[in-house]
Amino acid sequence: MDFNDETVFEKEVVLNILKEVTEETLHDQTYNQGKVGQWISDICEKSTKKLVALGKPFKYVVTCVIMQKNGAGMHTCSSCFWDNANDGSASYKSPQDWPLNVVTTCFALAI
Amino acid sequence: SFFPAMSTDEKTYMIRPQFHKKFKPMQVKEIIQKCLDDKLTGQKYHVDKASKFTRELADAIKQELKELHWDRYKYIVQVVIGEQRGEGVKMGSRCFWDEDTDNQAFATFSNDSLFATAVAYGVYLY
Numbered sequence: 130m131d132f133n134d135e136t137v138f139e140k141e142v143v144l145n146i147l148k149e150v151t152e153e154t155l156h157d158q159t160y161n162q163g164k165v166g167q168w169i170s171d172i173c174e175k176s177t178k179k180l181v182a183l184g185k186p187f188k189y190v191v192t193c194v195i196m197q198k199n200g201a202g203m204h205t206c207s208s209c210f211w212d213n214a215n216d217g218s219a220s221y222k223s224p225q226d227w228p229l230n231v232v233t234t235c236f237a238l239a240i
Numbered sequence: 241s242f243f244p245a246m247s248t249d250e251k252t253y254m255i256r257p258q259f260h261k262k263f264k265p266m267q268v269k270e271i272i273q274k275c276l277d278d279k280l281t282g283q284k285y286h287v288d289k290a291s292k293f294t295r296e297l298a299d300a301i302k303q304e305l306k307e308l309h310w311d312r313y314k315y316i317v318q319v320v321i322g323e324q325r326g327e328g329v330k331m332g333s334r335c336f337w338d339e340d341t342d343n344q345a346f347a348t349f350s351n352d353s354l355f356a357t358a359v360a361y362g363v364y365l366y
Contacts (some may be wrong), residue, residue: 144324150302154244154363159327160327162328164294164329165328166330169331169332170328170332171333173332173333173334174334176334177335177336178335180336181336185328185346186285186332188335188336188337188338188342188363189335189336189337190316190331190333190335190336190337190344190363191334191335192318192331192332192333192359193331193333194328194329194330194331195329195330195331196328196329196330197323197327198327198330199325199326199327199331200325201323201324201325201327201331202285202287202290202320202322202323203320203321203322203323204290204291204293204294204320204322205294205318205319205320206291206294206295206297206298206318206319207298207316207318207319207322208277208295208298208299208301208302208316208317208319209314209315209316209317209331210302210313210314210316211301211315211316212307212365226359236315236316236317236361238314238363238365240365240366
């Protein structure tokens with residue numbers, strides 16, 4: 130595998146993309162059963178498009194969990210079997226003052 | 241361990257997995273369901289335990305996937321556990337990959353006190 134700048138996973142850039150897309154789609158929204166499916170599609174698809182536009186040789190997996198704020202607790206965790214040097218992940222969590230709990234995660238795997 | 245380390249400098253010129261060593265969603269789904277059922281049946285949601293369970297489940301599922309010995313596959317396992325309080329929750333994902341070689345499988349578990357979802361993605365390394 131060639132090691133050059135292109136194959137490096139840039140966590141801040143990816144995190145920024147996830148943050149922008151999540152905030153753009155969900156700012157000021159409260160949980161709506163009818164719309165939640167559409168929101169998730171939008172967030173995942175827009176994130177994927179922006180990530181691909183970075184032009185890096187990666188495959189991407191973007192997941193998004195949206196939960197109504199109800200006082201209930203939620204934990205998410207991921208375990209990956211990959212090449213630590215080239216692959217990476219970034220996860221964006223919605224701020225505490227939002228009426229929704231959102232976690233958007235991106236996994237990037239080098240080709 | 242006799243699982244060969246993933247060597248990315250060896251050029252094997254195999255750009256597709258052999259059919260019998262391809263990621264099989266139904267088989268992985270059963271594995272995930274079994275892991276969830278084994279670990280969480282009869283359990284109640286508790287903050288510290290849930291945190292521990294997510295980590296243990298993610299590692300357990302990943303370990304089972306490694307033992308399938310599908311060559312040149314990278315795995316991602318994501319586990320979500322939440323308290324059951326009647327709230328609405330939705331999870332989705334989009335992937336940019338090679339549809340022929342890469343795939344995913346997921347399973348859910350729920351009881352009166354908690355719900356859990358685990359999803360596993362298998363991505364082939366050319």
